[in-house]
Amino acid sequence: MPPRERWRGRWRPWTARGRASSPGAWRRWWRTRSPRRARRPPPLGGPETAVRSRRPCSSCARTIHEAAGPSGVGQAPRHDEGMSASMSEHTEVISLQDTPGGLSVRRVRLQVSTGPDTNIEVSSSSERLTIGSAPGNALVLSDPTVSRFHAELERKPGGYRLRDLESTNGTRVDHVRVTDAFVVDGSTLAFGNTTVRFTWVAEQDVVPLHSEPHFGKLVGEGAVMRALFARLARLAVTDATVLIEGESGTGKELVAEALHQRSPRASGPFVVVDCGSIPPELVESELFGHEKGSFTGATHERRGAFEAAHGGTLFLDEIGELPLAVQPRLLRALERRQVKRVGADAFRPVDVRFVAATHRDLRAGVNRGEFREDLYFRLAVGMVSVPPLRAHLEDLSLLLRHLWEETFRSLGLPPRPYTPPGAETLRQLMSLPWRGNVRELRNFVERSVAMSGALDAAFVQGTPTPGSVPSLPSVRVDLSYKDAKEAWLDHFEETYLRQRLNSAGGNVSQMAREAEVDRAHVIKLLRKHAVR
Known part of the structure; x- marks a missing residue:
């Protein structure tokens, strides 16, 4: 026919x-x-379910997403992205008991119920449990529908929080697809075509706590920070490579500096390289050095950061910004302890302790193909997660005193006795989100000292927010059209850049993403207006 x-x-x-x-x-x-x-069959974990409604939580006033099941029946609600660990009716509170030997933490069990790895289980009380097909995960699955680093369970005061690591086939909790949600005892978790049952275990483990409320320049007297200090103390005496994770402004460089000061290499140099502020074409020269005449502008030979840190510690900040083309050379330098300058023929031996930090999730970067998996495993020998300020607000009073004294020293002012804020001021400060973490808290203290000499929550309100609109100057009609326009735009650019950089906690890459501007152009504008 x-x-x-x-x-x-x-x-x-x-x-x-x-x-x-x-x-x-x-x-x-x-x-x-x-x-x-042909239509793809639904995974074994159940059909994907769309969000049916949003309503405020009855106990914490945050937005709750209610997902509609296959028949339209609401499933387990979850909080919005960025939810703090609140004690809501939708979570199970973890009992953290500060005992003389440390912090008592209850264990959890992950048992595979369906899929190629049925009946495999792991039991742990670790702060973070990752699930995926890569060998370094806590629960390793052979299911081909599971990503290399698929999801992560993180222990919070409000329970265990499940976060999808930008996996290919998604993560589900009780048949509801989620990106970030708390899980309760008996929850069924689905990763690709594999389902895993999450349950609590009666056994408890003891997490050691540091005996002092400080470690280097870091301060904190709560259990969260003292547990971090204890981990840092164990890592400091070794020569292991350390990867520090944390949001912008949490003090990752202070952590690296403290590791160096407590290590056998304390008498050696401590070299810092900010990978986020180096143009991609100059990264290799910055790390490994170059020979004279190796490229245009190389008028003399120069040693790189690896050679400069010989006998000490090399700290690479924001390593997630490292170009993919440079990562194989960095991996070789870490494994062989040898570097070759740009334009050179021979390798040079180096003796360094390597510490890296990032505000990105490198495991999600591995899934996206933006970060090498072998380099990640080489970096993550010792993992350190620096908590955001909102996760240890019990240290706020101690931090305020510490920053108060430090501000007078840094500004060269005569010391003034510290007066603790009143109960109402402290309550207002503890209710703030502190997206810039300790860096934002430091700015608040410096602003208070400069403006009134006393801590006042009103000065926090002066902190620019991402949605704030900068005040603009009036148009100068005494100039020509072109000159008046350039003057107006220059003022706008400088004001906008300062507020954006402050709201991003000083992180240029995060600022560029929020402003939806190419990072290289942002760096050019920052240099033009001398904004740092």
């Missing part, structure tokens, strides 16, 4: 009549007729 006759008289969903009857008619009709467009 000729093709024209074969299609004659059939329903044509692309016509006005077909579209009017059903907006998705064409898509459904094409899937049923084309063998190359």
Whole structure:
């Protein structure tokens, strides 16, 4: 039968009549007729479920996402992205008991119920548990639908929080697809075509706590920070490579500096390289050095950061910004302890302790192909996660005193006795989100000292927010059109850049993403207006 006759008289969903009857008619009709467009079967964890409604939580006033199940019945609600560890009715509180020997933490069990790895289980009280197909995960799955680093369980005061690491096939909790949600005892977790049951275990482990409320320049007397200090103390005496994770402004460089000061290499140099502020074409020269005449502008030889840190510690900040093309050379330098300058023929031996930090999730970067998996494993020998300020607000009073005294020293002012803030001021400070973490708290203290000499929560309100609109100058009609326009734009650019950089906690890469501007152009504007 000729093709024209074969299609004659059939329903044509692309016509006005077909579209009017059903907006998705064409898509459904094409899937049923084309063998190359066959509908993918739903995973074993259950069909994907859309968000049905949003409502405020009755106990914490945050937004709750209620997901509609296959029949429209609401499933377990979850908090919005960025939810703090609040003690809400939707979470199970973890009992953290500060005992003489340390912090008593309850264990959890992950047991595979369906999939290629059925009946495999792990039991742990670790702060973080990762699930994926890569060998370094706490629960390693052989399911081909599971990503290398698929998801992560993180222990919070409000329970264990499950976060999807930008996996290919998604993560589900009780048949509801989630990106970030708390899980409760008995929850069924689905990773690709594998389902895992999450349960609490009666056994408890003891997490050691540091005996002092400080470690180097870091201060904190709560259990969260003292547990961090104890981990840092164990890592400091070794020569292991350390990867520090944490949000911008949490003090990752102070952590690296403290590791160096407590290590056997304390008498050696401590070299800091900010990978986020170096142009991509100069990264290799900055790290490994270059020979004279190796490229245009190389008028003399220069040693790189690895050679400068010989006998000490090399700290690479924001290593997640490192170009993919440079990562193999860095991996070789870490494994062989040898570097070759740009334009050189021979390798040079180096003796350094390597510490790196990032505000990005490098495991998600591995899934996206932006970060080498072998380099990640080489970096993550010792993992340190620096908590955000909102996770240890019990240290706020101690931090305020510490920053108060430090501010007078840094500004060269005569010391003034510290007066603790009143109960109402302290309550207001503890209710703030502190997105810039300790860096934002430091800015608040410096502003208070400069403006009034006393801690006042009103000065926090002066901190620019991402959505604030900068005040602009009036148009100068005494200038020509071109000159007046340039003066107005210059003022706008400088004001906007300062507020954006402050709201991003000083992180240029985060600022560029929030402003939706290319990072290289942002760096050019920052240099133009001398904003840092």
